[in-house]
Amino acid sequence: MHEDTLKNFLGFTASISTILQFLTGALVCQKVVTNKSTGDQSALPFVCGCLSTSLWLRYGFFIKDTSIILVNSIGAALFFGYVITFALYSIRKFFQGVVCRQVSGCALTLTFILIYIQNVASPPIAQRHLGLICTLMTILFFGAPLVSLMHVLKVRSTESLPFPIILSSFLVSAQWMVYGVLLGDPYVQIPNFLGCVLTGFQLCLFYCFAQGSKGYSSELI
Template identity: 80%
Template sequence: MHEDGLKNFLGVTASISTILQFLTGALVCQKVVQNKSTGDQSALPFISGCLSTSLWLRYGFFIKDTSIILVNTIGAALFFAYVITFAIYSLRKSILFRQFAGCVIFLLSTLVYIQNIESPQIAQRHLGLICTMVTIFFFATPLVSLLHVLKVHSTESLPFPIIFSSFLVSAQWLIYGVLLGDPFIQIPNFLGCVLTGFQLSLFYCYSQNTKGYSSELI
């Protein structure tokens, strides 16, 4: 009974933390609107987030899980709004549009593929695997700026609020996945902890050279 109570508690707190994580993107977009430019920041984390939440939303409907449906409905709407904000202020709109179009094509192809699988069990397993891979990609997308970060010794191009909240959320879901014994929850969130933990270490290493976040990290 104690374990079931812990599972329910973690399920609720992880859902709340996930929604709060999604809202951190608003801090990044607020800075973009204030500067009237996206600067060196890429929209790819938001685009991949839009794709990830859309796939998990379909998975939620597939298994009829209200929490997954609610969390990812909110997430998909927020990430789409963030992408629109970046599209307005980005100087490299063609790159953003190509990335977004690629994600839309991937999403539609996945939905069609899953829909045509006759066995519900196989369809659920395949969709879960796809969601796992996309989630790992979502955690890793800020690494596209890694070479730039290492070159200029500054993490200004990395979205700290998103990375930090992703670390906390993935840690919660990892514990929840261990309690459930569900590898589809354990694997992506373990890797999420590793990837986001590495990115956070860069903020510590280059805190003196990063404007805006250095004072928060010291």
């Protein structure tokens, strides 16, 4: 009974933390709106977040889990808003083209996956395949900020990395990883363990290049 109580507690707190994590994107968008430019920041973390939450939302409907449906409904709506914000403030044509290609790729990928899942004959197979796809999308979401890694290493500054999202991703993935261990569910354990590793590495970059990123970090905290 004690273990069940702990599972329920972790499930509840992880859900709340996940919603709060989604809301940290508003800090990044606030900086974009204030500066009236996206600067060197990439929209890919938000595009990946939109795709990931949309797929988990479909998975939630598939298994009829209210918590997954609620969390990812909120997440999908927020990330869609963040992507729109980046598109509106991408004043440079080249970057705007990149955002459009990323959004188009996200929409095509989501459509293809949903059509595929809908036409799989066996529900258990469809559930397993969708679970694996959601796992891959979650890992992609955690690693998306690394798209700016070469730029970060070159300029020795983490200005292009969204610190609030990375920090909250680390905390949330740690919670879900522990929850997955208690459940004995590898689909929950593995992506969140990798999420801890990826986001932990990104946080180390903020420590390594603290001097070059000092001004940016203080603006976001």
